[in-house]
Amino acid sequence: MDSLRNPYTPNAGATPEIVAGRLEHTRAFEVLLQRLMRGRTEQSMIMTGLRGVGKTVLLNEFADLGRAARWEIVELEASKHDDGQFRQTMASLLRSALLQMSPRKRWGGRARQAAEVLTSFGMSVTQNGTWSVSWDVEPAEGLGDHGDLALDLTDVLVAVGRAAQDQERGVAILVDEVQFLRSAQLEALIQALHKTVQRKLPITFVGAGLPQIAELAGDAKSYAERLFRFPEIGSLDEDDAREALIRPAELEDATYSGEAVELALEITKGYPYFIQELGYQAWEIAPGPQITADDVDAAREGYLAKLDRSFFRVRLDRATALQTAYLRAMAELGPSAQKASDVARVLRRESTQLGPTRAELIDMGLLYTPEHGYAAFTVPDFDQFMLRAVPQLVIPEVRRRQRRETDGADA
Ligand SMILES: Nc1ncnc2c1ncn2[C@@H]1O[C@H](COP(=O)(O)OP(=O)(O)OP(=O)(O)O)[C@@H](O)[C@H]1O
Ligand SMILES: [Mg+2]
Incomplete structure (x- = not known):
């Protein structure tokens, strides 16, 4: 059908024509804002889920x-390459928020106070003030x-x-991308929120990211449980997945046959990104106005090729040979979470030798630890991609330096 009218949005962060499901969460957010506005307290949320959900x-x-x-609304995307920019970024975003709420000419005592605290906060960014x-x-x-980031941010959020x-x-x-916040940054936000909640102030923080969020220590850890819920965002259930597939097409006067829908749901397993990508490819192929099971089946190849080229490939591009081998060994073992020792066995190494590699992959956002000693892919179906992308598992040689160290220890 006409590419110009293709209603699907297979792009990161692209708002779909129909945001299927998720009502529970949008409702919770509205309640949060309304309650805070009335001087009530309410748990905020940090939502976690795999890539593309x-x-x-x-x-x-x-x-x-x-x-x-x-x-x-203050929007911030945390980055793993944050080079001490957090304070600066927060300072300028909150400064804009303050100015939006009340232009300088109309500042009362509290707005001026907030501005001054922001200046103190922003000035301690650089050595020379x-x-x-x-x-x-x-x-x-x-x-x-x-x-001290936690103390400073508390002053700022209160003001x-x-x-x-x-x-x-x-x-x-x-x-x-809340998983890329450093522990100290997330702790600071939590501590600050702990204070604003006590003061019943209309300010809050909501996070979203991969299941692996920074480890919290001390007070922040116990506050976090009281201040936040941690909803898991997953694939769509059958009804919502069906809606995510069908409704955008309907907006463009196209329909799906029952069989086409069933096949599409089977292929995509209800993952929002996969639905958008398959819907997109099927639209391109189908003569229309009804998309048939044959169309969906024919779209499959283009769909997989596109996923491999973009969604999956970008994750692997920056991986070293050993990191790639680690991911490939995990894929060898299957789609579920794998024990570090099992992966090590496939790579004929000790798990301690592979500890750093595993930590790097977690740091890169490719793996997360659903429970102690286990690691799982953060990207749905990544195991299948790894099997396609790296058909043969190649076990990298132990690096020379390491071997010498081991030899030395043996001697
Ligand atoms: N509720 C939904 N209904 C239909 N499509 C959706 C829905 N949510 C997201 N999508 C589609 O799924 C894709 C992924 O969405 P999004 O980028 O928000 O995922 P994400 O969880 O932030 O992924 P990442 O972890 O990679 O940042 C986009 O193409 C988007 O249009
Ligand atoms: Mg995202």
């Missing part, structure tokens, strides 16, 4: 809902400048929350 889409929905409720963002507001004395309250507004900080 729709976490970013959901956060974007939250942003829309928040804006519609006149909340100021300058903040690259131009903003001629004096720093607040003794607030936001302790040099911004109070300024928001003054305006009968709220501020929601939405953090995507």
Whole structure:
């Protein structure tokens, strides 16, 4: 059918024509905002799920809902290459939020106070106390400048929350790829929120990311359980998956045969990204206006090729030979979570030797640990991709240096 009218959105973060399912979560978010606005407390959430299940889409929905409720939305995507940018980024995002809520000319005492705390917070970014963002507001004395991220962020969120309250507004900080926040950063956010909740301020933080989030220590750990729910975002159930497939086509006056739907659901297993990609390819192939099982079947090859080329391949591109072998060995063992010792056995090594490799893969967001001693792929169907991409498992040689060390230890 006409490519111009293809209604599917197989792109990271692209809002689909129909956001299927997820009502439970959007409703929870609305309740959170409404309760905070009324000076009530409510658990916020950190949503976790595999790649391509729709976490970013959901956060974007939250942003829309928040804006519609006149909340100021601060969006941040955490990065594994954060080179000490967190404080700076937070400072400038919150500064914008403050200015959006109340322009400088109309600042009352609380807005001015928030601005001053932000200056202190932003200034401690650099050694020489300058903040690259131009903003001629004096720093607040003794607030936001302790040099401890948790204490400083607490001062900032309290001050911004109070300024928001003054305006009968709220501020929601939405953090995507939350697994890339450093422990200290996530802890700081949690500690700060612990304070704003006590003060019943209309400011909150919602996160989304891979199942592997930073390990928390001390108070932050116990606060986290009370301050957050940790909903798991997964593949869509059958009804929602059907809707995600059919409804976009219907908007363009096309339909699916019953068999076509069944086949598509079987191929995609209800994963949102896979549904978008298969729907997209089937649309391209089908003469229409009804998409048949034959069309879906014919679309399969293009669908897989596209997934391999983009969704899967990008994850593997930066992997070293040993990392690739590790992933391939896991695939050898199957799609589920694998024990570190089993993977090591396939690679004819000790698990301790492979510990660093495994840690690197977790760090890169390719693996996560569903339980102690196990690792699983963060990308659905990655095992099958690995078998296609690397048909033969090649066990890399133990590197020379390591061998010498081992020889030395033996001698
Ligand atoms: N509820 C939904 N209904 C239909 N399609 C969806 C839904 N949620 C997401 N999608 C589609 O799925 C794909 C992946 O969505 P998104 O990028 O939000 O996933 P993600 O969980 O953030 O993935 P990643 O972990 O890679 O960032 C996109 O193509 C999007 O259009
Ligand atoms: Mg995402």
